[in-house]
Amino acid sequence: MVKRLMVAVLALAAAASAWAQEKFPTRPIEFIVPWGPGGGADQVARKVGSLLEADLKVSFPVLNVPGASGNTGMAKLLAGANDGHAMSIFIADTYAQIATASPRWKPGDYVPLAIMIRQPSGFFVRSDGPYKTWNDLVKAAKANPGKLKVGVTGFGTLDDMTVNYFASKGIRMASVPYAKPGERYAAVLGGHADVLYEQAGDVRAMIDGGKLKPVIFFHTDRIYDVFPDVPASKELGFDIYLPQFRSIIVRAGTDPKRVKVLADAIEKAAKDPEYYAYLKQQWALRDSFIPGKDAQKFMDGELAAMKKVAALLPKK
Amino acid sequence: MLETLTHLAGGFADVLQPVNLLVLAIGLVLGLLVAVLPGLTLVMGVVLALPFTYRMELTPAIILLTAMYVSGTYGGAFTSILFRIPGEPIDVPLLWDGYAMARAGAPAKALGWTLFGALGGGLVAALVLVLLSEPVARLALTFSAPEFLAIILFGLTSVVSLGGGSVTNALISLFIGLLIATVGTDETYGAERFAFGVRMLSDGIEYLLVMVGAYGLGEVFTRLEQGFRTQTAGAGKGAPIRTELPRLKELLATKATFIRSSLIGILVGIIPGAGATIASFVSYGAEGQYGRRRKELGSGIPEGILAPQTAATASVGGALIPLLTMGIPGSGATAIILAAFLLKGVQPGPQVFVSSGDTVYAIFASLFVAVLGMCLLGYFAIKLLVRVLAFPEAVVSAFVVMFCFVGAFAARNNLTDLYVITAFGVIGYLFERFRFPIAPMVLGSILGPLAENAFMTTMISHDNDWTVLFTRPVAGVVMALAIVALAYPALRRWRTR
Numbered sequence: 155m156v157k158r159l160m161v162a163v164l165a166l167a168a169a170a171s172a173w174a175q176e177k178f179p180t181r182p183i184e185f186i187v188p189w190g191p192g193g194g195a196d197q198v199a200r201k202v203g204s205l206l207e208a209d210l211k212v213s214f215p216v217l218n219v220p221g222a223s224g225n226t227g228m229a230k231l232l233a234g235a236n237d238g239h240a241m242s243i244f245i246a247d248t249y250a251q252i253a254t255a256s257p258r259w260k261p262g263d264y265v266p267l268a269i270m271i272r273q274p275s276g277f278f279v280r281s282d283g284p285y286k287t288w289n290d291l292v293k294a295a296k297a298n299p300g301k302l303k304v305g306v307t308g309f310g311t312l313d314d315m316t317v318n319y320f321a322s323k324g325i326r327m328a329s330v331p332y333a334k335p336g337e338r339y340a341a342v343l344g345g346h347a348d349v350l351y352e353q354a355g356d357v358r359a360m361i362d363g364g365k366l367k368p369v370i371f372f373h374t375d376r377i378y379d380v381f382p383d384v385p386a387s388k389e390l391g392f393d394i395y396l397p398q399f400r401s402i403i404v405r406a407g408t409d410p411k412r413v414k415v416l417a418d419a420i421e422k423a424a425k426d427p428e429y430y431a432y433l434k435q436q437w438a439l440r441d442s443f444i445p446g447k448d449a450q451k452f453m454d455g456e457l458a459a460m461k462k463v464a465a466l467l468p469k470k
Numbered sequence: 471m472l473e474t475l476t477h478l479a480g481g482f483a484d485v486l487q488p489v490n491l492l493v494l495a496i497g498l499v500l501g502l503l504v505a506v507l508p509g510l511t512l513v514m515g516v517v518l519a520l521p522f523t524y525r526m527e528l529t530p531a532i533i534l535l536t537a538m539y540v541s542g543t544y545g546g547a548f549t550s551i552l553f554r555i556p557g558e559p560i561d562v563p564l565l566w567d568g569y570a571m572a573r574a575g576a577p578a579k580a581l582g583w584t585l586f587g588a589l590g591g592g593l594v595a596a597l598v599l600v601l602l603s604e605p606v607a608r609l610a611l612t613f614s615a616p617e618f619l620a621i622i623l624f625g626l627t628s629v630v631s632l633g634g635g636s637v638t639n640a641l642i643s644l645f646i647g648l649l650i651a652t653v654g655t656d657e658t659y660g661a662e663r664f665a666f667g668v669r670m671l672s673d674g675i676e677y678l679l680v681m682v683g684a685y686g687l688g689e690v691f692t693r694l695e696q697g698f699r700t701q702t703a704g705a706g707k708g709a710p711i712r713t714e715l716p717r718l719k720e721l722l723a724t725k726a727t728f729i730r731s732s733l734i735g736i737l738v739g740i741i742p743g744a745g746a747t748i749a750s751f752v753s754y755g756a757e758g759q760y761g762r763r764r765k766e767l768g769s770g771i772p773e774g775i776l777a778p779q780t781a782a783t784a785s786v787g788g789a790l791i792p793l794l795t796m797g798i799p800g801s802g803a804t805a806i807i808l809a810a811f812l813l814k815g816v817q818p819g820p821q822v823f824v825s826s827g828d829t830v831y832a833i834f835a836s837l838f839v840a841v842l843g844m845c846l847l848g849y850f851a852i853k854l855l856v857r858v859l860a861f862p863e864a865v866v867s868a869f870v871v872m873f874c875f876v877g878a879f880a881a882r883n884n885l886t887d888l889y890v891i892t893a894f895g896v897i898g899y900l901f902e903r904f905r906f907p908i909a910p911m912v913l914g915s916i917l918g919p920l921a922e923n924a925f926m927t928t929m930i931s932h933d934n935d936w937t938v939l940f941t942r943p944v945a946g947v948v949m950a951l952a953i954v955a956l957a958y959p960a961l962r963r964w965r966t967r
Contacts, residue, residue: 191517192805197812204524217883218517221673222655230883255660303931309659330931333657333923336742336798336805337615343796344611347931359797359819435815 178238178412182213186242188227190220193335194356194436195243198270198400201432205423210415223311224248228259236405238412241267244403246396247311249453253460254310261457264403266449267417270424271433272399272442273353274373275312276384277304278366280343288369288385291349292325299326305338305347306331312396313351315463316372319394322466342366353398354381355436372396380437395459397439401449417446478600481831484529485839493530494836497537498844502851504538505545505557508686508870510877511678512542512558512746513802518880520806528814529829533836535810536790539803540592540837541844543746543782547584548851551775552577555686555870559677559747559916560782562909563628563754565685567767567774574770582715583772585845587731587779592841594732595739595787599794600834606788607795610740615931616938618741619924620948622917625748627955628755629910640910643901647914650675651922658926670886677916679878683891684908686874688898690867695899698863720772727761727773728780735781739788745801746782746789747916753781759955787837794818794830 185203189195196218203214219227224247231242244264251257279285285294295302306313308331317329330347332338339357342350343365350357350366354377360366371377372387372395387394402420404413423429424443433442444452484490497519504515516538523531546557551568564584571580598606629640653664654674665672721728731753738749757777758767767774789800790807797819799805811818816826823830878891901908932938940946 190805191520192799192809197809200520200524200809200813216521219883226673308657328930330927331658332615332927334743336792336800337618337927339796339798340611340742340792341614343798344614346614357797359817359822362817363796363820365796365820431815435812435817 178415179210179212181239182215183210183238183416184234184240185214185216186227186231186240187216187218188220188224188230188242188244188248189218191216191218194353194398195245195400199243201429202270202402202420202423205426205429206419209419209422223251223308225251225257225259228257228264231403231405232259232263234405236407238404238408238416241402241404241416243400245400246398246456247307249457250312250315250396250460250464252457253464254315261453263406265406265408265413265446266453267402267404267413267446268420268424269399269401269444269449269452270420270442271436272397272439272444273355273436274371274377274395274397274439275316275351275353276368276371278342278350278352278354278357278361278368279348280345281364281367283345283348285348285369286367288390291327291369294348295320295325295327300328302327302349303330303347304328304349304351305341306351307338308333312398312460315460315466316351316394316396318466319392319463323392339366353437355438358435358437377437394463396456396463399452399456401453413446421445474600477827477831478834480828481833481835482839484828484832485533485835490530490533490832490836491839493526493534494537494840494843497534498541498840498847501538501541502545502844502847505542505561506549507873507877508549508555508557508682510873510880512539513806514877514880515542516803516806520810523810524813528811528816528826529832531810531814532807532829532833533840535803535807536786536833536836537840537843539807540783540786540840541847542803543786544584544588544779544844544848547581547588547779548848551580551584553866553870554689556681559681559912560750560778562681562685562912562916563750563778564775565909566754567770567772570768570770571772571775572770576770579716579772580770580775581848583775584779585848586716586721587728587776588783588848589841589845590728591732591735591780591782591784592786592844593838595736595784596834596837596841598736599787599791599837603791603795606736606740607791610742610792610800613741613944615924615927616942616945617948618744619921619928620939620945620952621738621741621744621752622748622921622924624948624952624955625751625755626913626917626921627952628751628758629907629913630758630956630958640907643907644910644914647680647911647916648918648921650680650911650915651677651918657919657923658930670890673884674919675890675915676887677912677919679887679890680894680915681912682874682878683894684898684901684912686870687891687895688902688908690870691895691899692902693863693867695903698867716772724773724776727757727776730756730760731777731780732784735784736788738781739785740791740800742792742798742800743920745803746785748920749781749785749788750778751913751917753777755955756951759951759958783841790833790837794822794833795820797822 185199187196187199199216206214219230234240285291304317304327306329314329317327332341341347357366368381368384370385374388376386504510504512516535546561547564549555549557550561550564551572554565554569556562568580629644630637653671655662655672662672734753735749738744754777757773758764761773763771763773789804792798792800793804799808875888878887898908939949
């Protein structure tokens with residue numbers, strides 16, 4: 155009797171949970187942004203969140219949890235339940251820590267839902283400055299090794315890794331960290347730093363306004379539609395890319411059915427003309443979006459590249 | 471010039487449309503509320519308002535956020551002056567003269583001075599924004615890390631200009647604040663400091679927690695000890711508390727302070743990374759050095775209220791200049807306004823005057839309307855707010871505690887932050903109990919991380935040569951001012967001996 159009752163209860167519970175799955179999502183899904191409001195990661199989340207809201211009919215409140223290069227936000231995601239009611243933005247700068255530091259999380263702790271945006275980085279100089287082209291920079295760096303200053307986000311970041319890569323090729327420049335983007339841009343515009351490492355979309359106002367110009371992009375091909383005259387690193391013989399990417403992840407162990415609901419909705423959102431317009435405005439790669447099933451493979455490839463460049467970093 | 475005025479007239483026509491005017495009013499009220507609540511900072515408030523702009527047109531979206539930003543620099547004056555609880559870090563300097571004046575029986579007058587400061591500073595900055603944004607933006611670019619560091623150091627010296635108190639105690643308190651600011655992971659090299667392997671400490675201690683804990687909770691603890699029997703400012707003397715505007719003669723007597731503070735506010739505002747908080751502290755420090763009545767500063771004089779409030783509100787116009795002309799946010803709140811622009815597919819910068827000129831001039835016009843509206847609102851809001859003074863203190867204190875906790879939690883969504891503010895509440899209470907100044911500690915924890923970052927950047931970009939602080943003209947002048955500010959009390963003592 156007891157046994158039969160238990161079976162009945164279990165069946166009921168199973169049915170209930172199946173019903174619950176069908177209804178997923180029924181309540182708001184927390185969208186963690188491990189960076190401050192207003193930045194690139196925040197914008198992607200708000201853009202995608204507003205598209206998802208219209209589709210899945212629940213709200214996606216953005217929760218900014220900045221700190222420690224994204225580790226604080228990651229800790230927040232991993233400390234929560236893995237029921238699909240929390241997802242997070244996860245960007246290349248945070249991912250790079252596996253190559254350069256020893257973060258408290260590992261790739262198996264999360265499942266990528268999609269890569270949302272990919273932007274090649276580049277070096278920029280001010281338009282009325284002494285350096286106009288990549289060759290000018292190389293000449294100046296070789297004449298006075300270590301004297302050219304590159305405005306970067308911080309030491310050990312993708313920015314700094316790129317500067318170190320060129321140092322290993324005999325083009326020695328010095329990384330100068332500026333914590334806030336505004337300070338970094340102003341430093342280059344005001345001539346306090348010579349070079350800026352950035353993604354073109356983030357400084358679009360200054361490029362459109364004729365204040366900054368790119369001299370090299372760290373990419374396999376030229377960005378022909380916007381900057382046909384700016385060389386790509388590959389054609390110059392430099393095997394350095396490290397593009398910025400921003401992905402969306404959930405905690406590992408989330409019910410695959412729920413992962414699929416979210417991943418499908420995100421894929422739909424990425425095809426929305428509004429999202430495409432956003433990518434265009436950001437000068438991101440037009441084929442930025444990588445669906446969940448291929449995202450892990452892409453990230454593995456990026457990690458291998460990061461590890462290779464990180465090996466060139468000076469040991470602490 | 472004439473063209474600018476024509477565009478501006480068009481901007482006013484835009485702002486006075488019902489939708490925009492409604493949004494502006496909502497923004498002003500929200501900004502005041504956010505500023506009044508301890509813990510919930512104005513930057514947090516603007517972040518919380520951002521999702522509501524998703525479905526708006528560009529112009530009303532930006533007007534909403536700008537209006538919040540403007541009134542956010544003003545609302546905290548109420549709680550600071552009436553209850554000695556700073557709603558925002560920018561209001562800390564208001565505690566010195568503002569609260570002192572309120573204690574001396576003139577809370578209405580103190581509030582009147584903040585009203586005038588916000589009004590004047592806001593309008594002057596809006597004018598500069600409209601007429602001089604291009605040259606002023608170029609000026610901002612000549613500032614780099616060494617200048618930034620010098621300005622912060624000057625801001626730190628404002629503690630010694632607090633008349634009456636012991637300079638030694640102020641410095642001890644300041645260094646405790648700076649020490650608190652070093653706890654956690656260093657931003658440049660990622661080294662952990664004073665963390666002792668505790669996760670909570672390795673994330674660092676936010677200045678917000680120090681401020682809300684030491685002032686908000688500390689004040690409640692102090693009142694608790696007194697059995698909630700203290701009289702709130704002015705209430706006991708039966709003085710009617712309403713906004714009392716300063717007389718014209720009094721205003722004219724403070725014109726030097728007003729001009730100095732407006733300029734400091736605008737200038738600090740345009741420097742990327744520095745906002746209303748630094749403007750407020752630096753302006754108070756400058757008043758302590760160069761004000762006509764510098765010796766009386768801290769005892770409740772109008773200049774001490776006018777200086778920080780004028781600079782704080784003026785910094786809004788200043789911070790919008792690099793945002794609109796170059797796409798570089800000059801402060802925390804303008805970074806969010808930038809995001810609102812980008813989410814609408816518009817990139818602020820030189821070409822925005824052409825591509826979205828209407829919006830830009832509507833923003834300019836909205837700044838004028840917002841400053842006027844905010845002061846009107848402040849004039850009437852005070853009557854309502856003052857009723858709170860009539861409630862039993864225990865009830866008011868309970869709400870203060872609630873808002874402190876809500877605000878502290880909202881900042882990082884981190885539960886451990888609540889333990890931290892409680893700890894600082896106890897520290898604040900002990901400081902108060904043993905007549906030790908709290909303000910320098912709070913100041914140190916606010917400006918410490920900024921100073922450290924500027925210092926590291928200066929050292930790295932100048933091959934560890936600290937003399938650049940003195941050899942670069944602007945940095946050198948500001949450093950000289952800071953050193954004079956530090957040495958002055960010692961010199962004065964030596965002279966009187």
